[in-house]
Amino acid sequence: MKSVFALSLVLIMFSCDSTKSTNDKKSSEANSLNEKEEMSRNISSVTLESGCLPAGECAFEVIPNTKMDFKIDTAEMLYPEFVDDVQTNTIKFSYNEDTDKELMDGHYREEIYFEVKNGTKEMDLQDMELKDVNFLYGRFCYCKGSAGYFKVDKGNLTMKNGKLTIEFANGQVPQKLGKITASYK
Incomplete structure (x- = not known):
């Protein structure tokens, strides 16, 4: 029972982290796009x-x-x-x-x-x-x-x-x- 609980806890931690990484990646891509647009005007x-x-x-x-x-x-x-x-x-x-x-x-x-x-x-x-x-x-x-x-x-x-x-x-x-x-x- 303890191992199932520990495994569930680990899975929850990894799933939260992957959501954060996805959001960070989208934010990073948006910033990169803004920088490219800015450079195209320069x-x-x-x-x-x-x-x-x-x-x-x-x-x-x-x-x-x-x-x-x-x-x-x-x-x-x-x-x-x-x-x-x-x-x-x-x-x-x-x-x-x-x-x-x-x-x-x-x-x-x-x-x-x-x-x-x-x-x-x-x-x-x-x-x-x-x-x-x-x-x-x-x-x-x-x-x-x-x-x-x-x-x-x-x-x-x-x-x-x-x-x-x-x-x-x-x-x-x-x-x-x-x-x-x-x-x-």
């Missing part, structure tokens, strides 16, 4: 169409749920710190130039960063308006005094009908890239 990928120089490689990256917080290091140079922000995605473009692997300081890289608020599918910014998206240019090389990150306030950033056009001049250090076109979805 930029999920950017594909380069033109603007990369033949001497290097270019790539776009969407850094989801982040924004930039600007910091100053001990050499008084600007740099971005990426912080969580569920309302913003950061777009990164990088150009890495092919270099001689024998040279220790033979690298050359340019980067562009800007932020896009979730739900934004179109924008047309010019000059000082680039500050609205924290437009940032970075140059990294063995080029004393002319490397680091720089805020940009001269140029155009247009996103419309799935096309992205970036045209800018940082005005502080030499740059190789000036105009980039891409598609986004």
